[in-house]
Amino acid sequence: MDIKSDMPVYTIPGEKYFLTKELTAFTMLSVIISWPVVLLMNAQLPPDFRTGDIEAFKNAVGSLTMLYGIGPMLSAVIVTLIYRRKSELKELFSKVITWKVSIWWYVLALSLPVIPQWVGLFLWAQLTGTELVLPTVGGYLSSWLQIAFISAAYYITEEVGWRGFMLPRLLSMNKWIKSSLLIGIIWGIWHYPIWIFSTWSTSGSLTEVSLMLTASSVFGIGLSVMLTWIFKNTRGSVLLAMLLHGSSQANLTKMYTAAGDSSLLDSSFIIVEAATLSITVILLLVVIRNQNKNN
Numbered sequence: 001m002d003i004k005s006d007m008p009v010y011t012i013p014g015e016k017y018f019l020t021k022e023l024t025a026f027t028m029l030s031v032i033i034s035w036p037v038v039l040l041m042n043a044q045l046p047p048d049f050r051t052g053d054i055e056a057f058k059n060a061v062g063s064l065t066m067l068y069g070i071g072p073m074l075s076a077v078i079v080t081l082i083y084r085r086k087s088e089l090k091e092l093f094s095k096v097i098t099w100k101v102s103i104w105w106y107v108l109a110l111s112l113p114v115i116p117q118w119v120g121l122f123l124w125a126q127l128t129g130t131e132l133v134l135p136t137v138g139g140y141l142s143s144w145l146q147i148a149f150i151s152a153a154y155y156i157t158e159e160v161g162w163r164g165f166m167l168p169r170l171l172s173m174n175k176w177i178k179s180s181l182l183i184g185i186i187w188g189i190w191h192y193p194i195w196i197f198s199t200w201s202t203s204g205s206l207t208e209v210s211l212m213l214t215a216s217s218v219f220g221i222g223l224s225v226m227l228t229w230i231f232k233n234t235r236g237s238v239l240l241a242m243l244l245h246g247s248s249q250a251n252l253t254k255m256y257t258a259a260g261d262s263s264l265l266d267s268s269f270i271i272v273e274a275a276t277l278s279i280t281v282i283l284l285l286v287v288i289r290n291q292n293k294n295n
Helices: 015-034 037-044 054-061 064-069 071-083 086-097 103-111 114-128 137-154 156-171 176-203 206-232 238-259 268-294
Strands: none
Touching: 015 071, 015 156, 015 176, 037 054, 037 064, 037 176, 054 176, 064 071, 064 156, 071 086, 071 156, 086 156, 086 238, 103 114, 103 206, 103 238, 114 238, 114 268, 137 156, 137 238, 156 176, 156 206, 156 238, 176 206, 206 238, 206 268, 238 268
């Protein structure tokens, strides 16, 4: 399959049906494995837990978020073994060590989600009148890079599934933008239980839950476009996808630290972040389109 092509490339009669069957099985299994973890999270909350107690919530949930994330990777392994030969499993994980690409793509994977997140942080602070506690440049860079690489290693659990298994199959049937949107929507729905649980625990408001789901979905779709663009230009490297995902999450961690707990108590922060990321993605697509016209 030509990863860099903008056109679907499946040609074998019946292949689309087979790929759709694989994708359906993968999605359902990811949900079956991951969603029950939220019940464990809820069981870990103390009996006297009060809505908005962020520290108690963080302490209770702890590393269970890592357990939630393992669903896509396990699903990819199981579905690959069921529908394909064992050699295909080796190929799936070989994408994790696809690293021989231009250093430019490493720089993009690290920086692409970070710039709009910082813009969003300052814009949100102006709109809400929040005083930010900003780190020093040196301290930020050191901490962000460390967390980014640690997070990238953790996100092998998600990216082997979403980008390693699902994305190549979608790309073989659709143009890359449509593939990005499809996987972004499914990726978001897979997150819904944990987003609902965390937002309800910190706000206790159905309105906030609805706003958080909408904004987080938009944010995830925007990130999906970035991930697909990196993936298809790096010979299908899951490693680079892990790095972009880890960089984004590491930087959001720094954003929340600078913004304080108020950024977690309602949806305004993620709404602004979703808006700035969406604008960045639109600008990226315009640049890509103009480059394609000139080539």
